[in-house]
Amino acid sequence: MAAAIRQPGWYRGAIGLVLGAAFGFGLVVALRAISGLDVFQTEQTGYPHIVVPLITAPFGFLFGFGAFDYWFRWAAGKPTIPEDHSGHGAYSWKDYFKFNTDHKVIGTQYVVTTMIFFLIGGLLALLIRAELAQPGAQIVAANTYNGLFSTHAVVMIFLFIIPIFAGLANYVLPLMIGAPDMAFPRLNALSFWLLPIAGIIFLASFLAPGGAFDAGWTGYAPLSTGAPLGQSFFNIGVQFAGASSIATALNFLVTIITMRAPGMNLWRMPLLVWANLSTSLLVVGATPFVAGAQFMVFFDRILGMNFFNFLEGGDVISYQHIFWFYSHPAVYIMMLPGFGIVSEIISTHARKPVFGYRLMALALIGIVVLSYSVWAHHMFVAGMFDWLRVPIMITTLLIAVPTGIKVFSWLGTLFYGKIHTYSTAMLFSLAFIITFTVGGISGVMLGMIPIDIHVSDTYFVVAHIHFVLFGGSVFTIFAGIYHWFPKMTGRMYDERLGRVHFWGTVIGTWLTFIPMHWVGMDGMPRRVADYASQYGDWNLMISISAFLLGATQLVFLYNMIVSWRFGPKAGNNPWRANTIEWQVSSPPPVFNFDEIPRVVGGPYEYGTPGARHAIMGGEGEGAEIPETKPSTVTAPS
Amino acid sequence: MTRLPILKMVLAVIVLSVIQSVIMLQFDWFGDAASVEAGPIDTLLEVTIILSSFVFAIVCVALGYALYKWRAKPGDESDGLPIHGNTRLEIIWTVIPVILVLGLGGYSWAVLEDIEKEDENALTINTYAQQFAWTFGYPENGNKWSEGEFHVPVGRQVHFELQAQDVIHSFWVPEWRIKMDAVPGLATDVIVTPEKEGTYQLICTELCGFGHTTMRAKVVVESQEEFDAWIKEQTQEVPEDLLLTKDQYLEKQKQLEEQSGGIEGSGVQEE
Numbered sequence: 001m002a003a004a005i006r007q008p009g010w011y012r013g014a015i016g017l018v019l020g021a022a023f024g025f026g027l028v029v030a031l032r033a034i035s036g037l038d039v040f041q042t043e044q045t046g047y048p049h050i051v052v053p054l055i056t057a058p059f060g061f062l063f064g065f066g067a068f069d070y071w072f073r074w075a076a077g078k079p080t081i082p083e084d085h086s087g088h089g090a091y092s093w094k095d096y097f098k099f100n101t102d103h104k105v106i107g108t109q110y111v112v113t114t115m116i117f118f119l120i121g122g123l124l125a126l127l128i129r130a131e132l133a134q135p136g137a138q139i140v141a142a143n144t145y146n147g148l149f150s151t152h153a154v155v156m157i158f159l160f161i162i163p164i165f166a167g168l169a170n171y172v173l174p175l176m177i178g179a180p181d182m183a184f185p186r187l188n189a190l191s192f193w194l195l196p197i198a199g200i201i202f203l204a205s206f207l208a209p210g211g212a213f214d215a216g217w218t219g220y221a222p223l224s225t226g227a228p229l230g231q232s233f234f235n236i237g238v239q240f241a242g243a244s245s246i247a248t249a250l251n252f253l254v255t256i257i258t259m260r261a262p263g264m265n266l267w268r269m270p271l272l273v274w275a276n277l278s279t280s281l282l283v284v285g286a287t288p289f290v291a292g293a294q295f296m297v298f299f300d301r302i303l304g305m306n307f308f309n310f311l312e313g314g315d316v317i318s319y320q321h322i323f324w325f326y327s328h329p330a331v332y333i334m335m336l337p338g339f340g341i342v343s344e345i346i347s348t349h350a351r352k353p354v355f356g357y358r359l360m361a362l363a364l365i366g367i368v369v370l371s372y373s374v375w376a377h378h379m380f381v382a383g384m385f386d387w388l389r390v391p392i393m394i395t396t397l398l399i400a401v402p403t404g405i406k407v408f409s410w411l412g413t414l415f416y417g418k419i420h421t422y423s424t425a426m427l428f429s430l431a432f433i434i435t436f437t438v439g440g441i442s443g444v445m446l447g448m449i450p451i452d453i454h455v456s457d458t459y460f461v462v463a464h465i466h467f468v469l470f471g472g473s474v475f476t477i478f479a480g481i482y483h484w485f486p487k488m489t490g491r492m493y494d495e496r497l498g499r500v501h502f503w504g505t506v507i508g509t510w511l512t513f514i515p516m517h518w519v520g521m522d523g524m525p526r527r528v529a530d531y532a533s534q535y536g537d538w539n540l541m542i543s544i545s546a547f548l549l550g551a552t553q554l555v556f557l558y559n560m561i562v563s564w565r566f567g568p569k570a571g572n573n574p575w576r577a578n579t580i581e582w583q584v585s586s587p588p589p590v591f592n593f594d595e596i597p598r599v600v601g602g603p604y605e606y607g608t609p610g611a612r613h614a615i616m617g618g619e620g621e622g623a624e625i626p627e628t629k630p631s632t633v634t635a636p637s
Numbered sequence: 638m639t640r641l642p643i644l645k646m647v648l649a650v651i652v653l654s655v656i657q658s659v660i661m662l663q664f665d666w667f668g669d670a671a672s673v674e675a676g677p678i679d680t681l682l683e684v685t686i687i688l689s690s691f692v693f694a695i696v697c698v699a700l701g702y703a704l705y706k707w708r709a710k711p712g713d714e715s716d717g718l719p720i721h722g723n724t725r726l727e728i729i730w731t732v733i734p735v736i737l738v739l740g741l742g743g744y745s746w747a748v749l750e751d752i753e754k755e756d757e758n759a760l761t762i763n764t765y766a767q768q769f770a771w772t773f774g775y776p777e778n779g780n781k782w783s784e785g786e787f788h789v790p791v792g793r794q795v796h797f798e799l800q801a802q803d804v805i806h807s808f809w810v811p812e813w814r815i816k817m818d819a820v821p822g823l824a825t826d827v828i829v830t831p832e833k834e835g836t837y838q839l840i841c842t843e844l845c846g847f848g849h850t851t852m853r854a855k856v857v858v859e860s861q862e863e864f865d866a867w868i869k870e871q872t873q874e875v876p877e878d879l880l881l882t883k884d885q886y887l888e889k890q891k892q893l894e895e896q897s898g899g900i901e902g903s904g905v906q907e908e
Contacts, residue, residue, distance in 0.1 A: 143847035216844050222821060223804040223845060310822025316805065317820060351709070352717035356727045381807065381816045383799075383825035390746050397738035401731060407696060408730040414703035415641075417717030421708065430700065437696045441689045444738065448685065448745040450678045450752060454667060454814045457807060457842035522668040523811035525842045528850040532838075576714070607719035 008066020008099060020060015024053035042209075045225070045301040050208075051232045058197045058240065066099045067190050088181075089590040099193065101185035103174050104588065106192050108488060110167020111481065113192075114160050117199055119553070121155035124148050126550050133543035135533045145529035147212035147230065151202060154217045154234065157334070158241040159199045161473050165337035166191075166248045168480045169276045171488055173252065175581035175588060176270050178261025178597045178614065183254040187247050194244035198237045205233035216527060218327070221308035221319040225300040235298035242291045245333075249283035252276050261580070261614065263599035268613075270579050270603040271360055275340025278364040282329045282336070282371065290326035293319060317384055324375035332371045334469060336364060338476030339406055342429045345483050346410050348577040349426040350419045353604040355412030356405075363402035363409075370399040380452045389449055396447035403440055407433060423575065424498030425483035428475050431506050435471030439464060442517065457527075459520030466513045478505070478556070485560070486570030490586040493563040501556045508549030515542050578613045579603050593617055646702060650694045657690035671812035671833035671858065674752040678814045681748050685741065752815075753828060756794035762787060763875070764797045766806035766819040769848030771839060774875035781871040786855040787839075790864040794830040807843035810856055818843055831858040 004011050028049045032039050040049055062068065073080045088102040089095070096109055128148050131139045140148065174182055182188045205212040210228025213219070224231050256277050260269070269277075296307040297319070306312035308319050347354045354360055376384060376392040410433055421427060442464040445451050455461065478501075485493050515538045520526070524535050531539065573582040580597055581588070595617025605611035662683060670679055707717070763774035764787075773787040774780060789795050799808055799819035808827060809816040812835075817827035841852035859867070 141847075142850055146844070146847060146849070214847075220805055220844070226804070314822075316822055350707075350717055351715070353719060353721050355720065356722035359722070359727050359731075381818055382805075383818045383820045383823050390742075390749070393745060394739070394742050397742045398735070400738055401734045404692075404734045405727070405731055408699075409727075411696065411699040411703065412722075412726070414700070414707065416720060417703070417707050418709035418713060418715060419704060419707050421704075422711075430704075433700060434696065437693060441693065444689070444741070445682075445685055448681065448741060450681055450745055450748040450814075451685065453816050454678060454811070456816060457809075518664075518666070521666045523840070525809070525840050527844045530850045605719065607716035611719075 008064070008069050010065070010097070013061050013065035016060035016062070016064020017057050018060070020063075021053040021057035023060070024056030025049055027056075028052045045227070045229075045232075047229050047232070048302055050229065051236065051298075051302060054201065054233065054236050058194075058201075061197070062190070062193060065193065067186075067193060070186060099189050101181075101189050102590065103170050103182045103185065103188060104488075106188050107167050107169075107171025109192050110163055110170055110195070111488075113196055113199075114164040114167060115557075117155050117159035118164075119557075120203070121152055121160055122550055122553065124152035124155065126547060128152060129543040129546040131529060132531070132539050134540065135531055135536050137530055140529070142529045143214055144211060146214035146216075146527070147206070149527060150214050150216050150234075151205070151212050154202055154213075154237075155199065156469070157217060157330070158238065159195065159202070161334045161469060161477070162245055162330075163195055163241075164477055165276075165279070165334070165473075166245070166252075168341070168477075168484065169252065169272070169337060170248070172484055172581055173273060173276055174255060174259070175487075175584065175592055176273055176579050177256065177259060177264055178580050178593065178599065179255060179259040180592050180596075182251050183259055184251050188251050191244045191247040191251065194240045194247075198241035198244065201233050201237035201240065205230035205237075208233060218323060219294070219297065220323075221297055221300070221316060222310070224297050225308055232298060232301060235294040235301070238294045239291055242287045245283050246287050249280035249287075252280040253284065256280075261597050261599050263614075267358065267361075268599050268602055269361075270340075271343035271354060271357070271364075272337070272340035274361045274364055275336045275338075275343075278368045279333050279336045281368050282333050285372070286326045286329035286333070288326075289322050290330070293322040293326070296322070317379075317382060320379050320382055321376070321384070324378045325372075328375040328378065329371045331465075331468065332367055334473045336367065338432075338473050338480075339364065341476045341480040341483070342410065342432055344577075344579065345423075345425050345429045345479055346413050347604045347606070348483075348575050349421070349423060349429075350414050350417030351606045352413055352417035353602070353606060355409045355415075357602070357604065359405060360409050363405045366402040367399060370395055370402070374399055377447055377452070380449050381456050393447055393449050397444060400440060400444050400447075407437060407440075422495060423482065424493075424495060424502050425479045427499070427502045428479035428482065428505075431502070432472065432475040432479065435467060435475060435506070435509065439467030439472055442467060455520055457525055459516045459524045459526055461520065462526050463513050463516035463520060466509075466516070470513065471509050475505075475509075478502075481560070483575070484581075485563070486574050487581060487586050487588070489564045489567070490570055491563055491567030492570040492574065493567060494559050497555055497559040501552055501559065504552030504555065505549065508545055508552055511545035512542055512549055578605060580614045580616075583614065583616050646698055649698045649702075650691070653698060654687075654691040654694035657694060658687045661686045661690060667811070667814065669812050669833075670814070671831060671835065671837065672814060673830035673832050674828075675812070675814040677748045677751050681744060684744070688737065688741070755796075755828060756830070759794040759796045759828070760789065761796045761798060762789070764799050764808060764819065765802060766799065766808070766841070767802040768804065768846050769841070769852040771841075771852070771854035773854075775868060775871075778868045780874045781868055782873045782875040783871055786857070788857040788859060788864050788867045789831055790861040791831055791834050791858050793861075794828060797827045797829070799825045799827065804845050805843045806841045806845050806852070809840045809842045810837050811840070812837050816842060834858050834860065 005015065029039050041047065070080055090100065090105045096105060100106065131145055170182065170188065208229040211230055213227065213230040213234035215224040215227050215231060219231065219234060256273055299305040300307050300309060306314040308314045308316055310316050343354055343360065373395040374392060376388050377396045380389055446455065446461065446464060482493060482498060519535045519538050524531050570586050572584065572586050575582070584592060597614040597616045599614045600612050603613050605613060667679055667682065670676065761776055763776060765772045770785060772782065772784045774782050797808060799817060801819035801821045803821065805821065806819045807816060808819060813829045813831065815827050815829045817825050819825060835858055837856040837858070839854040839856050841849060845852060
């Protein structure tokens with residue numbers, strides 16, 4: 001037992017958690033007592049004896065769990081545990097519950113964890129739809145309702161869409177560029193373990209006096225600065241989720257820039273790598289803004305600062321500027337990795353090179369640059385300076401152009417191809433093109449100021465975000481999971497169940513979200529627990545469709561779980577793809593490659609006889625191989 | 638490489654976009670229109686719907702044709718043609734969308750200028766938003782005050798001067814197509830010219846707390862005579878402590894704060 005407590009792991013983590021909480025609690029009590037203040041301050045925005053432990057307890061857990069052991073030993077001059085990669089690989093299910101530094105294990109941890117949060121967020125959505133099935137209040141009280149849609153959005157955005165893309169890329173990207181792991185494996189593991197912490201903090205806010213945070217995921221001041229305790233849980237949870245996101249983005253940037261296999265120049269990178277490079281640039285630049293905005297609200301709340309207190313010279317509108325300076329780029333953070341996934345899948349299953357590969361890569365960079373200049377289109381009716389509206393409208397409309405280039409290029413890839421539609425991954429990719437186009441069109445409408453004035457803060461906006469985030473991001477997530485499932489598990493999923501899931505999801509998505517456009521345009525505001533009775537029929541239909549959509553996801557879960565355990569063996573390359581991850585075994589060996597592959601051509605050279613993307617280690621040094629650079633990449637420590 | 642049936646595809650796109658546009662334009666998407674400003678906005682929407690139908694038709698026809706023509710037979714393991722791109726085509730589908738969206742942007746800008754034209758003869762109504770109620774003051778009519786309901790004469794431009802007393806609220810009458818946030822500490826306004834008599838609803842569209850759903854007010858648009866009669870019936874004046882300008886407003890809030898040690902819901906609390 002004593003040995004178990006000294007070892008990094010769950011026992012030591014639990015002790016760390018308790019000690020961390022006790023430290024935070026004690027600190028607050030002691031400092032307040034010394035200062036002659038009431039020891040327990042329980043005005044609604046206060047509760048320092050709860051919010052401070054909420055910050056210290058997770059750190060205590062992480063110390064105990066072993067996230068910092070290596071760094072501490074090294075900093076203290078003690079002998080470090082030799083980096084023999086003993087933390088690599090997973091040999092039993094227990095290894096997935098450890099501080100594991102293997103990018104493939106971390107990728108799996110990410111995907112499974114975020115799918116659990118997807119289910120939780122989905123259940124919250126179904127509660128919302130149950131309440132809205134009929135006009136009038138039936139199931140929940142008004143402020144509980146506000147808490148439901150706020151947590152639904154936060155869980156889906158911060159704990160499902162953003163991190164599951166990071167998880168898929170974590171698994172696939174190092175393999176794709178011929179790297180043995182990510183550049184910073186320990187930072188990678190820390191990034192993952194910050195996530196469940198953020199999720200638990202968000203969901204724990206339901207237990208706080210006054211209920212879960214209920215100022216929307218946008219948390220506009222001054223509603224948020226005066227809200228009950230739950231809002232502080234949101235402020236703190238965002239810090240953990242944001243730190244996880246930023247650390248992962250740094251890791252991707254360094255990995256992509258420095259660890260590509262010899263011969264893989266920028267124009268030989270698969271588009272998924274380009275997409276994650278672009279996404280990481282957005283995360284590193286933008287995510288600090290949401291962290292900053294939430295810190296400012298937090299300080300207003302518990303330290304009595306006046307960032308957004310208009311009575312003391314604070315500026316209410318500035319919250320929205322800072323928040324959207326992150327949160328508009330965030331929608332591209334939630335979409336660009338999906339663009340990468342779809343590019344891979346369409347090229348592979350159409351047996352054709354991606355049409356206009358270089359323009360596809362440049363369009364991603366164009367989106368990155370433009371997305372920093374469009375934030376204020378969320379604020380056309382917010383009372384900001386008038387002059388900013390038209391310039392922001394122009395940049396907002398222009399950002400549709402690189403997005404359009406991508407849609408046309410995917411279509412161009414299909415022309416003159418050999419399109420295989422047996423894979424559920426391909427079905428989701430094709431459906432994505434159509435559904436995302438609808439979301440893009442409603443986005444252009446929202447960008448046009450006179451239309452936006454009428455429909456902003458209505459169900460039209462709800463319809464738009466769900467078309468781009470569900471019909472866009474989530475379709476690409478499903479496509480990605482189906483596509484790489486054989487690589488990650490070594491087994492094949494059931495295509496028949498995949499089709500059931502596909503059709504249920506596509507039909508459910510359209511039936512749920514299309515009528516939202518109509519009721520919104522006609523006059524139904526968003527974020528309301530009750531609505532005018534004339535929208536009753538449409539809302540009933542939306543709710544029924546939403547339950548169909550929710551039920552269909554159970555088919556997906558069943559398929560994934562059962563296939564992971566009992567599915568037929570998949571083979572190394574079931575889709576006959578060219579990129580490097582398909583040239584290794586399924587699942588890949590612990591260190592990915594015995595010998596770093598050499599890249600000798602583009603990633604999508606389908607149709608050119610004899611063309612190769614990469615020469616794998618162990619293959620003969622053929623005379624036709626043009627690359628001569630020696631392999632210098634070594635395993636990172 | 639077989640030639641594409643360009644002509645047939647263009648025809649299909651035109652037919653499909655015409656069918657879509659005709660169907661889409663049958664519906665009254667934005668609901669009843671009851672203001673002068675609603676006219677150009679609704680026309681803008683219709684133009685956008687036609688252009689969107691065209692873009693959507695291109696995507697559908699291209700995807701449909703590709704699936705019809707190049708779907709692989711089961712067991713076919715051959716590859717497609719190794720086409721890497723076509724610079725001319727790529728330039729076309731970059732430049733044409735740029736022109737299209739800039740055109741829409743210019744048109745929107747023109748509409749925006751149009752709907753925000755101020756009329757000197759406008760009626761000013763001070764609009765006070767608080768959790769979870771609307772009240773209205775008529776500075777031109779002896780500073781008369783009404784709660785939860787306001788009346789305006791038909792055909793005359795109205796300026797709503799918005800003031801929020803606690804958190805952000807938003808002023809929206811769907812039939813008028815206009816919306817503007819009421820922001821604490823900031824004076825915002827919104828212009829509208831009602832042109833249809835009737836009773837409408839003012840809806841708060843910015844989440845403002847647990848009562849947000851119920852934060853509505855009654856809007857009555859009537860003839861000048863009826864309006865004059867109604868305003869005479871109003872006996873209350875705007876209370877002194879409802880502030881008229883930003884400075885007075887801030888001054889008053891400060892006094893309140895000193896008296897009571899905090900304003901509920903504003904997030905301002907004194908220890």
